[in-house]
Amino acid sequence: MKKRLDVVGKARRRVDARAKVTGQLRFADDLSMPRMLHAKLLRSPHPHAEIVSVDVSRAASLQGVHLVLTGQDFPVPFGIMPVSVDEFPLARERVRYVGDPVAAVIATDEQTAVEALALIEVNFKILRPVEDAIDGLRHPEPRIHDYGEQGNIHRNQSYEFGDVEDSLRKADFLFEDLFFYEGNTHLPMEQQASLAFLDGEGKLQICSSTQNPHYLHRQLARVLQIPEARIRVVATPNGGGFGGKCDPGGHEFVVSKAALLLGRPVKIGLTREEVFYVHRGRHPVLMKMKTGVTKDGKLTGMHLQTLLDGGGYGSHGPASTFYTGVLTPVTYHYPRFKFEACRVFTSKPACGPKRGHGTPQPRFGQEVQLDKIAEKLGMDPAELRLKNLTKADSLTASWLHVGSTGLEACIRKVTELSGWKEKHRKLPRGRGVGIACSTYMCGAGVAIYWNKMPHSGVQILLDRSGTVIVYCGATEIGQGSDDVLAAIVAETLGVDTGVVRCVTGDTGIAPVDLGSYSSRVTIMMGNAALQAAERLRASVAAVVSETLGTLPDRVVFSQGRVFAADNPGPGMTFVEAVHMAEAALGTLSAVGSYAPPKPPGKYKGAGVGPSPAYSFSACVVEVEVDERTGWIHVPKIWMAHDIGRALNPTLARGQVIGGVYMGLGEALMEAQSFRRLPEKLSGALVHRAPSMLDYKSLTSLDMPEVEVALIEDPDPNCPYGAKEVGQGPLLPVMPAVANAIFDAVGVRIDEIPITPDKVLAALERKAKGEPARVGPEAFPAVPYPEPTFVLPPWEEGDGKETKRNAAAAVV
């Protein structure tokens, strides 16, 4: 029985708010146990070296030291992706970045462990480090890994959807641009921490700040060579994740192994410096983008090439490589699309997934290039975008299914709120506005390891106290997943979120949920929760309908009451209904699960990019640029986000503003950059700044006012219509800033971050009559493979790979 919404869409205090504001919430490092020992890691001072020998004898004999572990204790490697299992908890023969863990000391306290680290003697044979992707292409030897495509190329791929050269040739204008996006890091406020111990049955339990307890569970079993059933992973609430706690970390294996060997609880808390070494953040990406457009502003095709600096390990790299291309055609219709991508191993901390995973980089290029196209054609950049939007329920050239789309509404809303028409190209010199759009998946359509099981499972238990206990493996990383879970269950059962208790992130109790990544939790966990709650509601309705004098499907559950739709007066309380149902049926419980629909593309590689739904965002940024100093001030940002439905508007708004904050930081200052030490100090490749002081991020004083518009048009694939909001609103901020700077002072900064020195350099070039641009000048010769050729849906393609000459026959 449909009813008006009681919980969904209402601004509420999130279910974990009280624990957070009172300091009661226990993060991983807040846990302690009797007889607990402390672990510390010895990390490599060299970016690339062979480990010749490790002597731990002095460290092991220090008073207070219980155990010293080295790579020899971990013969089995790990890797989050089955195609990139290339990392050991402690390096065995080779170190691949400054900070690569080499040995671990477990001692009675941290101080003793630190002292013991200094007593470990490691003999390294230094190898030539690879500085960046271009350097890695130039120097195939020495190889950083003995696997991969060739030399230091980790992944190399090419896809072509229709004859792209032909579409570019037939365009009235061809735009060719180079862009560079510097790497940056998640910088969660909570440093990773883990506590491992043996439970009363002798089984291993680890409480850890991980976003993905299920994947960690599998990797622990693999590395420690013990059955999964003897391991329990509890994901403690994460003090921010942003993708940085998706990969298993060496420290998690170390404390687990030590707990198994010593039979005592072992804890580790990483220092802030170590968090920078763990990294797994935004890949630095060099891009070349060729786009064809007609005189009246219709896009004809795009050829995108990307080159990723992967760092020292695979991490999520194979997926990241795909993501530097696959979502590009989701916002605008490209009749043809070609995408080549290459990820190179380098001697730096591994890059991986950070909020937007691989997509902010090409989105930056795409949206800045559109601004250049609009400028050249004399069109309004918002109009140009509106002219090329993908349609609802359509396919892209690459066979992604675009379901609902609110992008047109987003653009119209954000231009209206910002006064776009009155401002663009009309503000006084030094002030300007820029627009950009984006999209993001509501969950990756395929699991990280191949299997046919659900992506999320939820079990609900109705207790006769009236408490609704909800079990799910999903992980609260600050985004509000527990609140989403409680809200969906509460709405469906007609109760307040206050009677719902969420038991989440625990592989020992709750059904599997794949984890808090790819903005999948609201949709996948939410759909599983909805199914479980609907099943329970049906069971209870079947029992109480007779008493209520109505049919089961006419029973309404609302605001803690259960009553007949046609006769709301009498009814009963929710607790009475539970009692009646439990008396009739026994203990009341139900499960639900969710697996996303099969993607329409059938070619190899078609599994990356599909999603049950896509969110869309449009952003306008206003800037003031001081032409004497290059200083960029951002007074205000407007963001419209197509969220389908906001389950809790307070949280949804918070995710949008938080995304804008992180995007603006990336646009203006955040950079995970490296430098060479002088030769006399080893010449090693080291972090420019592994500290929060030097890694610049916005403070409260730097943050502009953000005006948020939530565009709500419920998506049928999503629970109560709710799409993702955690990643999407970050993505258009960077290009909108770049476009606003052009509007303000007429210079193009084609790389991120956009710092005052780059603005000044571009202004100087402009003054000299040179191209008013700062950005990459060249794209190297990358040995991309022959493309996998697939015909677009409108060229009689069937979603499978085909021979190129088949295209010629059709066109």
Add this chain to the structure above:
Amino acid sequence: MLARVRQRLTVNGEEADVSFAPYKTLLEVLREDLQLTGTKHGCELGECGACTVLLDGEPVLSCLVLGRECEGRSVQTIEGLARGPELHPLQAAFADFGGSQCGYCTPGVIMTAEALLRKNPSPTREEIKVATAGNLCRCTGYQQIVDAIEDAAAQLRAEAK
């Protein structure tokens, strides 16, 4: 291992007698020796503000204060802020306005705000931003934190009338 030192200090209005390793910071003494883990650490170098507590009423970064400097002094932490079972207006406002997302920076920001409001019961938004500029938050974008502090200030002023 160095011999532990023993000292007295007042924590959240109660006398505490605590012994700890002499190199420990106030942050470590609070978290490890007094089990007050509500105060968080984000850098241990005075960069992030997560460990802010009030020392004799003044906001300090407890990672930069040695435990030994606190003999006989008064420390207030997030655990001492609520009024029995009722949330302090700052805590309630952070919960209602979405000022706390992952919650890790929250105790530090709230203690900073508490110090601000004791000195300046009617701060402007700009004054709130200046006072909290040393407290990094990676989730909220700060806007709801400022909203929450503004609201709590109004609540506290209303209570004082």
